[in-house]
Amino acid sequence: MPFEDAKLLEQLRALLGQGGSAHDLSELLDELQPYDLSIIIEELEQEEQLRLLEAMPPVIAAETLEHFEPIEQYRFLDHLPAETKSEILNQMSSDAVVQLFTAIHPRQMDRLYKYLSKPYQEQIRNQMSYPENSAGSLANVDYIAAQCWWTAQQALAHVRKVGERAEIYNYIYVLSSWGELAGVLSLRELILAAPDTRLDEIMNSKVIAVPADMDQEEAARVIAQYDFVALPVVSSTGRMVGVITVDDVLDIIEEEATEDIQLLGGSQPLDTPYLQSGIFGLFRKRIVWLMLLFLAGTITSTILRFYEDTLTQAVALAFFIPLLIGTGGNAGAQTSTTVIRAVAVGDVNVKDFLIVIWREIRLGLILGLAMAAIGLGWSLAQNNDLLVGLIVSTTIVAVVTFSSTIGAVMPIIGKKLGLDPAVFSAPMITTLVDALGLIIYFQIARIFLPL
Amino acid sequence: MPFEDAKLLEQLRALLGQGGSAHDLSELLDELQPYDLSIIIEELEQEEQLRLLEAMPPVIAAETLEHFEPIEQYRFLDHLPAETKSEILNQMSSDAVVQLFTAIHPRQMDRLYKYLSKPYQEQIRNQMSYPENSAGSLANVDYIAAQCWWTAQQALAHVRKVGERAEIYNYIYVLSSWGELAGVLSLRELILAAPDTRLDEIMNSKVIAVPADMDQEEAARVIAQYDFVALPVVSSTGRMVGVITVDDVLDIIEEEATEDIQLLGGSQPLDTPYLQSGIFGLFRKRIVWLMLLFLAGTITSTILRFYEDTLTQAVALAFFIPLLIGTGGNAGAQTSTTVIRAVAVGDVNVKDFLIVIWREIRLGLILGLAMAAIGLGWSLAQNNDLLVGLIVSTTIVAVVTFSSTIGAVMPIIGKKLGLDPAVFSAPMITTLVDALGLIIYFQIARIFLPL
Known part of the structure; x- marks a missing residue:
């Protein structure tokens, strides 16, 4: 239910001001969704915006930022202290980071890039090698992978260990010994399986996946047609690149319609709202x-x-x-x-x-x-x-x-x-x-x- | 990956014909997604279509049918033997049944209605009391509910019991003793929780939900804005009506854009493709x-x-x-x-x-x-x-x-x-x-x- 703007905003401003209780602030933030927070941030002064972002848990701050246009994301990140900037950037999903880096000036990108952790730097670099607006550049690397010889019990223990961090957690992607995508398993199937079954016995081995260089609109249509919430993206050698999620697909389908409508009105599509x-x-x-x-x-x-x-x-x-x-x-x-x-x-x-x-x-x-x-x-x-x-x-x-x-x-x-x-x-x-x-x-x- | 039509179709036709092995057929069907099956069905003769639907597990047949327009769904169901018809109908999601019943003639509806199980009849009747194109009529009743005083362990046992049938299983909706929606919990959170924690201690009690009489386009926009995959719908008394899922939202957003485009072209929106x-x-x-x-x-x-x-x-x-x-x-x-x-x-x-x-x-x-x-x-x-x-x-x-x-x-x-x-x-x-x-x-x- 949409929050009641005015009262909440006032309360939040008081907590962000001098002498506001950090505990009360974190309790208040706990009750809000990242989207709500993004709306609130738009109402605040720059000082307050930055203080609010610093006060949020980095994972929430990252999700909140993802509701903004890349240019604005950069503006916020650039003004935050080094440590917060690094924490938030590393919590942002890989497709959001790629989108951000593609939208800003290469010099601006260099300024942010060094705040990514080493392994994340490599993943982002890899993902940016795919053409703009391709399935590969849209993929999210934050999925749960499992080995095909694991038992259901082992896999569930793995989910318990890494699941809290993973952004895509409703499916477990099963890899072959050579690192190729061999099958997929829903979290439900994993829970329902007998603990000592091997994954390759219960996984669905006919995985619908799309190649990394497929156009994102085409990939979006695959998700929409199959009623999936997530779609794996594979490289030309069958290795898993990442997962496209349905929330990104919603955005793509909406953008695509907007572009078509603008073209139909006889003007070229706008790049920004x-x-x-x-x-x-x-x-x-x-x-x-x-x-x-x-x-x-x-x-x-x-x-x-x-x-x-x-x-x-x-x-x-x-x-x-x-x-x-x-x-x-x-x-x-x-x-x-x-x-x-x-x-x-x-x-x-x-x-x-x-x-x-x-x-x-x-x-x-x-x-x-x-x-x-x-x-x-x-x-x-x-x-x-x-x-x-x-x-x-x-x-x-x-x-x-x-x-x-x-x-x-x-x-x-x-x-x-x-x-x-x-x-x-x-x-x-x-x-x-x-x-x-x-x-x-x-x-x-x-x-x-x-x- | 899109299947190779021609070869597969030939193989399938052979299996559907006289003397085809039921075992081989079921193995072949196992490898296909409901969307693929819907495409295949379009290529078959009516005789074959019906035999194929009968050969499928009812849950798969139901999902396959949902890829067709209501009028076609009716045509298939009407031609199937009573038992298959009943099995498939009862496996269809409640929003699909409501859509089907709304689109066909009341007399046709009566012919199908009696094949629903008694409890499902009541649910469908209840859901059809909401206005057409409202969040209530779009909601799916096939979600997992839990009581707020249950422990995580009890809830997980419940998921194991009912989870296989539930269509929406990534979230567990926690109800108060009065049956009101009190909180929500993701399956991941449930798995990660200590077994003896009470649900009301770990659930998110600030649930974003929409009223059942909200227009479906508005509800769709809520899902899209919050990047949700599911959105609970509540009655005016706070009782849970069902859950709107993102795949339906994708369809709505696409239909909405189509209607807008047709209006923009100066004609009234079409009801059918x-x-x-x-x-x-x-x-x-x-x-x-x-x-x-x-x-x-x-x-x-x-x-x-x-x-x-x-x-x-x-x-x-x-x-x-x-x-x-x-x-x-x-x-x-x-x-x-x-x-x-x-x-x-x-x-x-x-x-x-x-x-x-x-x-x-x-x-x-x-x-x-x-x-x-x-x-x-x-x-x-x-x-x-x-x-x-x-x-x-x-x-x-x-x-x-x-x-x-x-x-x-x-x-x-x-x-x-x-x-x-x-x-x-x-x-x-x-x-x-x-x-x-x-x-x-x-x-x-x-x-x-x-x-």
């Missing part, structure tokens, strides 16, 4: 697409120039331009976003190309006919003559059908070409169908109008 | 917004009619209409999707209203100026005279600035009004700024042109 992005950072993310779409959009002026004669003779045709191309754009945006998402979550594959086209042609036609009826009604209600109404409604049928089909086709073609389907954003489709819509409109007008 | 939605289902989801946007868009034709004189005297003005309002729409779509997502994931709140407006005004101005420069260059390159270039570029500055600001303001106002911010989709914003863009364009033209 919106309010933390500078104006010029946002500018850079938006100007590229805005400019490309503008240049693509200039074709509409060329098309209209081509129909200048028609337009001069019937200026009234111009009245319906925004409405008609707008409706086409809307139909295209509806289809493209639906299909893009379906491709992203794996509901639609490239092989479904023809099925999707055939659906969208029929769907576009029905939608177009329904909209045309409305368009005709509206046009006549506006006291336009029947001819104008017919031109408008015929155009609607054609434009909506074409737009729906194009909106469905483009993302799948993009996928086939290896592009991110979300590149075919609503603005992109809108711009494409604007041009097409104009041609359709004026061609139909030329047929109907006695020019 | 794209390819499984019928043409008329898709039609219904799209026609409403398409029609509303069309009706809103008709204002553009009224506006243009108002400027008919200006347009007749300078038909060339019409050439730039799609380009200018398109650019405004793009800028608006960029801002609105970014802000809508930021609101959805909690990066931006209603209280940030003024900060966001002030950012977007400045950002819009810079973007507008940059685009205007490009617009002027393009216009002159097209041999338009300087006057046209000036009208076009001045309009761009104004339109982009206004559109960015409107795109940011609308979602936050929507949030304040309790609407889903995603209602302010790219098509919606585009339609709004189309009208505004036309007014700006013609007013500027009237100032510049010697009419």
Whole structure:
């Protein structure tokens, strides 16, 4: 249950101030989750923040820090005294350290690196050798390993010894004599097993694992599909690199959706949350697409120039331009976003190309006919003559059908070409169908109008 | 590691056929995860599907079924013999059963309901009393409960007894004598504890729990924020209802993003995956917004009619209409999707209203100026005279600035009004700024042109 901010904050401030009881403070901290603590820290002055982090048990301080963006983590760590800094850093999970080190300046990284214990330094260095955003860089090395010839009793004794420190403790990873991942066992299975059974008799030897160089989004999808809470990552030689945990997967899936949504809105994905992005950072993310779409959009002026004669003779045709191309754009945006998402979550594959086209042609036609009826009604209600109404409604049928089909086709073609389907954003489709819509409109007008 | 489809499928088909060895089949099934089995089932004929489900241990069959949509689950269950049906149903997690029962016809539900064991019937009935999509309906009742006066040893013995059946076993939920949720203990803590310690001495009594009537998306966000794998749900009287697990949360967060994306594309969210939605289902989801946007868009034709004189005297003005309002729409779509997502994931709140407006005004101005420069260059390159270039570029500055600001303001106002911010989709914003863009364009033209 979310804590009651104001009162708690006041209490905490008093305890952090001069003469506050260390015992009372530690009792208060005991009752809070790392996430709550991270929210509280945001409310404090820098002085208080640092005092609070020092007062926390290092393992809690580490988990609390992991709720912040890497840049902020660095800011806190940099200001803490050497000993606290070292204790907290060594308690942070390896994927968090890798993320932190990747985000900060190499010189800043050097300043922190020396506070890691020697064995942890080596693990981190090893993990940083995997590409950014790969399963390997996301893996956590803080898991429990056991040897395949151990008995259940031996393994349980081992869990009792190292379990308190391990961050991933619900599964025991069983290694072969050569250090390869040979099987997995849940803590429950271990508890339920007869004490003298060998692990290799009870372990599940068909382990689902992913290679360290797999993209993290792909690895995230494996966890989500299998409903796992943890997924082992192995090197090309079958050695265990670490474990990806579901809480990281949640973050990845959420980030991925955010990126897709931003792309769909026609801007490049932001690197940082919106309010933390500078104006010029946002500018850079938006100007590229805005400019490309503008240049693509200039074709509409060329098309209209081509129909200048028609337009001069019937200026009234111009009245319906925004409405008609707008409706086409809307139909295209509806289809493209639906299909893009379906491709992203794996509901639609490239092989479904023809099925999707055939659906969208029929769907576009029905939608177009329904909209045309409305368009005709509206046009006549506006006291336009029947001819104008017919031109408008015929155009609607054609434009909506074409737009729906194009909106469905483009993302799948993009996928086939290896592009991110979300590149075919609503603005992109809108711009494409604007041009097409104009041609359709004026061609139909030329047929109907006695020019 | 994904299995090798073709070979395995062939092998399985042989074992399912006449004279296949039951022993070999069960060995083969042992090596597969429920998710793999669900993929395999999709490849089989109905006859084989049913024989395979019957051959599986019921707990595995239940988990496999849970990977299918409720409608398909019903289809399988309905065709299975009574005994298998009953075994599988009783092994399905309570949230899955609730989801299944909610999705099918009440008469279909009645046909399945009687196969549940009496105690499970009561639990399911109780859980179905919570609103659809609430934390209560999503909770799983298959957790391990312990009494607060038990010792660690007693609790561990209890885990050994019931642990094999429980689906949520990494946490032990400690109940008070009145049956209220009093504390929580991880399996690891239980193993590490001295055998004769009482649970209420070692349990964490500040349990983060959510009320049963909380919306499931909100509950999902609590799990994601706290990095939990399980979250207890309590009734209004503090009694334990069940536990929400992170795998369900993953599904919710993904569905939520899908719904937002579909809304952002200007259609109502689909109830089923794209390819499984019928043409008329898709039609219904799209026609409403398409029609509303069309009706809103008709204002553009009224506006243009108002400027008919200006347009007749300078038909060339019409050439730039799609380009200018398109650019405004793009800028608006960029801002609105970014802000809508930021609101959805909690990066931006209603209280940030003024900060966001002030950012977007400045950002819009810079973007507008940059685009205007490009617009002027393009216009002159097209041999338009300087006057046209000036009208076009001045309009761009104004339109982009206004559109960015409107795109940011609308979602936050929507949030304040309790609407889903995603209602302010790219098509919606585009339609709004189309009208505004036309007014700006013609007013500027009237100032510049010697009419």
